[in-house]
Amino acid sequence: MVKTTLPLLAVCAALQACAQHQTVTPVVHRPPADIIKTAKPREWRTLDPNNTLVMTIKGMEVVLELAPRFAPLHAANIRTLFHEGYFNHSAVIRVHDNYVTQWGVPADESATGKETARSTGSAQSKLPMEFTIAANDLKLTPLRDADGWAAQSGFIDGFPVALDPAEDKAWLPHCYGMVGAGRDSAPDSSTGTSLYVVIGQSPRHLDRNITVVGRIIKGMEALSALPRGSGALGFYEKPSQYIPIPSASLLADLPANKRPQLEVMRTDSASFKELLESRRHATNPWFVRSPEYSNVCNISVPMRVVEHPKK
């Protein structure tokens, strides 16, 4: 347990008690594990079945939560694609070390077991780019520190957020586990038929250049531990190297007993706010020096598996 004395003003703001009581005690930062353990039931939320995707890759369950606040049209299109089965028997076609894993329906479908042309069904074939949204009305849980890539950052809806108040823009940063919609040269050429996830150091130079659609909640290792592709940009060179994705469903379309029972900590909860402060400090006695700093891409939003589904 590390005790840290904050400047008087910050402690007063946190305690809202300094006007009455002029005695300030040092702030004690609880370890993240303790904060997670004692979080109240109302500080956790279940996943919206219409906003959650479930894939199977190498026998592992991968759960992706969409971010409709930031990319409403892409989220709706991807929901349609999963609901109508477009991603069943799709494949991972690219794994670029320290960068991204990308999946979709390969041009050569010989490895997916499908031989008929793949239809995108009722999904839109053209979407606008959704790189940023208005920032100034967002009720973020803010980070105390800036990181160089953005003027401010924080969390909302369970997602990391970067923002520039001067430009009134907010966006989902390319942190580990964040999912985007692949595009060609034209900025508005993504539709959600090709998705990628960050598997290395956050490539924040991609921020505001492509539509980020969500985050992997569970099963990252099914995407991060795959063999790297030997082709340009990490693409697999032969269809036989593709990693099959035999099933890919909208959570709402799965029978109740097949749904992963997960809860995510609410990022507007008191426990998450305490976690953000705790992450700035080294609370484990193994550390000899506390960073007194944190970065939006170094903080994971807690997730837990619920043993007994709620009624």
Next chain:
Amino acid sequence: MVKTTLPLLAVCAALQACAQHQTVTPVVHRPPADIIKTAKPREWRTLDPNNTLVMTIKGMEVVLELAPRFAPLHAANIRTLFHEGYFNHSAVIRVHDNYVTQWGVPADESATGKETARSTGSAQSKLPMEFTIAANDLKLTPLRDADGWAAQSGFIDGFPVALDPAEDKAWLPHCYGMVGAGRDSAPDSSTGTSLYVVIGQSPRHLDRNITVVGRIIKGMEALSALPRGSGALGFYEKPSQYIPIPSASLLADLPANKRPQLEVMRTDSASFKELLESRRHATNPWFVRSPEYSNVCNISVPMRVVEHPKK
């Protein structure tokens, strides 16, 4: 190609010609690939055979360059351990997703094929911690931008460096691919018999808390694409899950025809300095917005395989 107009002062400093010629042309940033392609032979260096380690993991060649400037005693000890064969038939025992892969001689050697007790030979059994060195005399190639984790950063000897001039301290930051010496609770309990490499978002909170000893130059995918361990902290739970490291040598001990022929771009070269500036900008027309920023952990030092060894 993206043309960017720098403030007049910066352009004058770069061109050293403004006093004579008041006409300033916009700075054109060449793409990184062009810079690497046109770098002169003297801007590349070969690896010091006494400072380079070569391991085989899953049939892939992994090359590690030590950083004796930052951790001279650990580098010397690790050199001895590799020279005397300590790491032959060692194993990867831990893969923690978005964090580190760790290897060494497992307590249970049943999976390594060795049945005799492993001796550390003439290596030291106790070393001081080597977390930082003096900063103020370092001739860094500086980065223009700060990143929040350190007051300044840059490169030297082919390594990323973070530093705090006020404290006169410099250290190797925990970027993707950086290698450290595992330790127990005591800060001075590392000897180099257990090594780890960063395989995810840079865990910079570890900076200045553990001795960083070098960097993976080639073969990161042999360490980053391994199955994640299901035990606490990502340790493999069963010896049968260990990933064997059948051979691990000091480069100097390999016959000439078995040595990987690699060159690394000199980080004090004009080409590398140009690369650092280029990395701040989006030079590829795919981008609609240039970050005008870079982070020491987002920049890779170029490496190339030399087809024909030099005489």
